[in-house]
Amino acid sequence: MSEEKNITLVITRQDDPESEPYKETFSVPYRQNMNIISALMEIRRNPVNADGEATTPVFWEMGCLEEVCGACSMVINGEPQQSCTSLVDQLEQPIHLEPMTTFPVVRDLAVDRSRMFDSLKKVKAWIPIDGTYDLGPGPRVAETKRQWAYELSKCMTCGVCLEACPNVNSKSDFIGPAPLSQVRLFNSHPTGEMNSSERLQSIMDEEGIMGCGNAQNCVQVCPKGIPLTTSLAALYRDTAVESFKSFFGSDK
Amino acid sequence: MAGSRGYVNRRLHSLLGVIPLGVFLFQHLTTNYFATRGPEAFNAAAHLIEALPYRYVLEIFIIFLPLLFHGIYGVYIAFQSNFNVNRQGYFRNWMFVFQRITGILTLIFIAWHVWETRVAVGFGWEELNYQLMEDILTQPFFFWFYIVGVLSVTFHFANGLWSFFVSWGITVTPRSQRIMTYVSLVVFLALAYIGVRTLIQFAYGI
Numbered sequence: 001m002s003e004e005k006n007i008t009l010v011i012t013r014q015d016d017p018e019s020e021p022y023k024e025t026f027s028v029p030y031r032q033n034m035n036i037i038s039a040l041m042e043i044r045r046n047p048v049n050a051d052g053e054a055t056t057p058v059f060w061e062m063g064c065l066e067e068v069c070g071a072c073s074m075v076i077n078g079e080p081q082q083s084c085t086s087l088v089d090q091l092e093q094p095i096h097l098e099p100m101t102t103f104p105v106v107r108d109l110a111v112d113r114s115r116m117f118d119s120l121k122k123v124k125a126w127i128p129i130d131g132t133y134d135l136g137p138g139p140r141v142a143e144t145k146r147q148w149a150y151e152l153s154k155c156m157t158c159g160v161c162l163e164a165c166p167n168v169n170s171k172s173d174f175i176g177p178a179p180l181s182q183v184r185l186f187n188s189h190p191t192g193e194m195n196s197s198e199r200l201q202s203i204m205d206e207e208g209i210m211g212c213g214n215a216q217n218c219v220q221v222c223p224k225g226i227p228l229t230t231s232l233a234a235l236y237r238d239t240a241v242e243s244f245k246s247f248f249g250s251d252k
Numbered sequence: 253m254a255g256s257r258g259y260v261n262r263r264l265h266s267l268l269g270v271i272p273l274g275v276f277l278f279q280h281l282t283t284n285y286f287a288t289r290g291p292e293a294f295n296a297a298a299h300l301i302e303a304l305p306y307r308y309v310l311e312i313f314i315i316f317l318p319l320l321f322h323g324i325y326g327v328y329i330a331f332q333s334n335f336n337v338n339r340q341g342y343f344r345n346w347m348f349v350f351q352r353i354t355g356i357l358t359l360i361f362i363a364w365h366v367w368e369t370r371v372a373v374g375f376g377w378e379e380l381n382y383q384l385m386e387d388i389l390t391q392p393f394f395f396w397f398y399i400v401g402v403l404s405v406t407f408h409f410a411n412g413l414w415s416f417f418v419s420w421g422i423t424v425t426p427r428s429q430r431i432m433t434y435v436s437l438v439v440f441l442a443l444a445y446i447g448v449r450t451l452i453q454f455a456y457g458i
Contacts, residue, residue: 078339164340166348172332173258206258210266213333214415215348217340230424237421243263 005030008050008094009039011058013108021105025050025094026058036076036083036097037062040109060109067223070158074109075100080163082223083109100163116157119179123202127192139190152185152231154224161218161228167211174211175203177218181231187238200235200242209235265325266419268318269412276315277409281443284450291382298380323359330355351411354404361401382454389454402447410440 006027014021027050028042040060047057063069065084072083075098077091088095103111129135141149155178162168162176183199186192203209209232218228244250286297304310330352337345368388372378389395414436417423423432452458 164336166333166336166345169332169334171334204259205256208259210259210262210419213329213348214344214418215340215342216344217336217342220340220342227426229429230426233418233421233424233429236419237424239259240263240421 007034007039007088009043010094010096011109012096012098013058014099014105015056016107017104024055024058030088034088036074036086036088036095037065037072039088039095040083040097058109059107061111068156070113070156073100073111073158073160073163074098075163080160080221082158082160085223100159102163102165102168103159111159113157113159116159116162116176116178119175119207120157120182122175122207123179123183124195124199125179125182125186127186127189128195129191141190145188148227149185149188151224151226152181152188155181155185155226156224158223160221160223164217164221166215166217167213172211173207175207177212177228177232180209180212180235181226181228184231184234184238196238197242197245200239201246203235204239204242209239212236261325262329263419265322265329266416268322269409270416272314273318273322274409274413277405277443281446281450285446287382287385287450287453294382302380319362323362326355327359347411347414351408351415354408354411357400357404358408361397361404364397365401385454386457389451395451395455398451399448402451403444406443406447407440410436410443413439 007030009026009028011024011026012021013024026043026048028039031038037060040058044057047055049055060074060083061071062084063071065072067082067085070082073080074083075081075096076083076086077096080100083097097109099105099109099111103113103115106112129138157178159178161178165174165176167174168176180203183203187196187199212232214229214232216229219226219230222228283297283301284294287294333348333352335349335352337349369378369380369384373380373384378384389398414429414432417432418429423429
C-alpha cells in the first residue's frame, strides 16, 4: 500500500431501547471497494473511536449481504437504504449512519421491524392451501401477469418505504406501502385470488389503504424498484369496487 | 366489519372534495366572473343564485355540511402527517406538503369569507351586491388576503383532483398519473385566472 487513507463515520448510537441516543465518531482504514458493512466490521474488530478511546463495538443487523434480506437497512447520509449495497466510494464523507426512525431502536443501528410482519399477518399475505386431501395443481398463471407479479414479490420487508413515507409515524396507524403491495401480489395469484375479498377487507380501515397520502416517496426510495404507487392505485380501485360490492350487495 | 369508520370517512372526504365542493367552486367562480362585465351583470347573476328555490336546502347539503366535514376531517388528516421534504425532496412529496398547507389556508380563508359575506347578508348587516365586494377588496390587506385565499383554494382543488383520480382508482399507471399532473396544472391555472381576474375587477374596477 502506498499511503494510509482513513474514512470517517459519524454513528448515532443508543445503548438500549430506553436510553438516549448519542453520536460517536470513528476513523477506519480505507480499503478498496469497501461497503458500509465492512466499515462496521472494522469497528467491531477494533472498537476504538476517533478520539482513541476504547468503546463498545457498534451493533447492527445483517443477513444475506446481497440486498435480498432487508435486515441491514439504516439511514446513510440522510437516505434510508441497505448498508450492504452502500459503497463507501460513492458516499460523501464524513458518512453519517443513523437507525431508521420509524421503528423502535433495539441497540445502535439495529431496529425492530416487527410491525411490518404484524402487518403482513393483518393483510393475510399468504395463499391458504392447507386441507385434508391433495387439491392437485393450481390454475396456471398468465406469463404477462407472472412477470409483473414477480416484481412485487421482490419485497424484502426492509422498511425503507415506511421510513420515507410521511404518513407512517407515531400519530397515524397507517401500515405503509410494503404490506399493501403484498395484498396486490397475493390477489393477483390465481389461487390467492380466491381470498381476494378477505385481503381487501383487511385493508379497508384506519390502518389500511386510505392512510396513504399519495406523497409517492415509497416508489422513489424502494431499493428493489417495486412499483409501489401502482400497487397502491390498483388497491384504491379494488377497494372501491369491493366497497360497492359489500354495501350494495353482489355475488361474493 | 369493525374499524371501517376510518376507511369510510377517508372515502367520503375524498369524494366530497370534488363532488359537490369542486363543482360548487367552479359555479361560484363563474358567477363571480360576471363582475368583469360590470356591476349590473354581477348583481343580476348573484341575485339569480340568491333567488334559487329551496336555497337553504341547497346551501346546507351542497355547501355547508360537505364543507364542514371536508374541512374538519382534513385538519385531522393534515396533522397526522410528518413533513419530510428536507430528506425526500421529490415533486409529489412537495405537492403532498402544499396540499396540506393550502388546505389549512383554505379553511381559514373560507371561514372568514363566509362570515363576511353569507353570514353578514343572512343577518341583514350587509346587502348582497357588487358594492359589498368592492368595499372589502379595495382594502389592500383584504385584497391580498383574498388573493392568497383564492390561490390556495384553486391549488387545493386542482391538486386534490389529481389525488381524487388516484384514490378512486381511475389513474393507476405512472403514465396516466403524470398526464393527470399536467391536467391538474391546467385546471389550477384556469381557475386561478378566473378567481384573480374577478378580484382585480372588484379592487381596481379594471
